[in-house]
Amino acid sequence: MLKDLGVKTETGRNGEVPVYNKETFETNVAGIYVAGHFTNHRHIKAAIEVPGRIIPKIKEKLTTRTQRTQS
Ligand SMILES: Cc1cc2nc3c(=O)[nH]c(=O)nc-3n(C[C@H](O)[C@H](O)[C@H](O)COP(=O)(O)OP(=O)(O)OC[C@H]3O[C@@H](n4cnc5c(N)ncnc54)[C@H](O)[C@@H]3O)c2cc1C
Numbered sequence: 001m002l003k004d005l006g007v008k009t010e011t012g013r014n015g016e017v018p019v020y021n022k023e024t025f026e027t028n029v030a031g032i033y034v035a036g037h038f039t040n041h042r043h044i045k046a047a048i049e050v051p052g053r054i055i056p057k058i059k060e061k062l063t064t065r066t067q068r069t070q071s
Helices: 043-070
Strands: 009-012 015-018
Touching: none
Parallel strands: none
Antiparallel strands: 009 015
């Protein structure tokens, strides 16, 4: 499904993984983010931690964009 959406993949520590920004987990397709088992951050701990880290960044980005379009 990710490939159909244009997301590139690469060989990661545990096989094929999507290409994503290591800070924001945004893929090469703007607006598509990845988290969990098919990234390089595997296991339950990371599947819980990573969203907690990236959601505030996504919110900030969307808020800034909304403010920009409204101004
Ligand atoms: C046998 C086994 C043992 C493991 N043991 C451990 C362990 O001891 N400790 C540990 O930390 N980790 C362990 N793991 C890994 C851990 O389970 C995963 O890293 C963790 O569940 C990843 O969470 P996730 O939310 O990324 O993915 P998942 O838990 O796989 O959740 C993904 C969800 O997306 C749903 N889904 C898939 N495709 C679609 C779609 N197209 N549309 C809508 N929904 C979709 C799936 O049905 C699933 O419910 C184990 C994994 C397995 C398989």
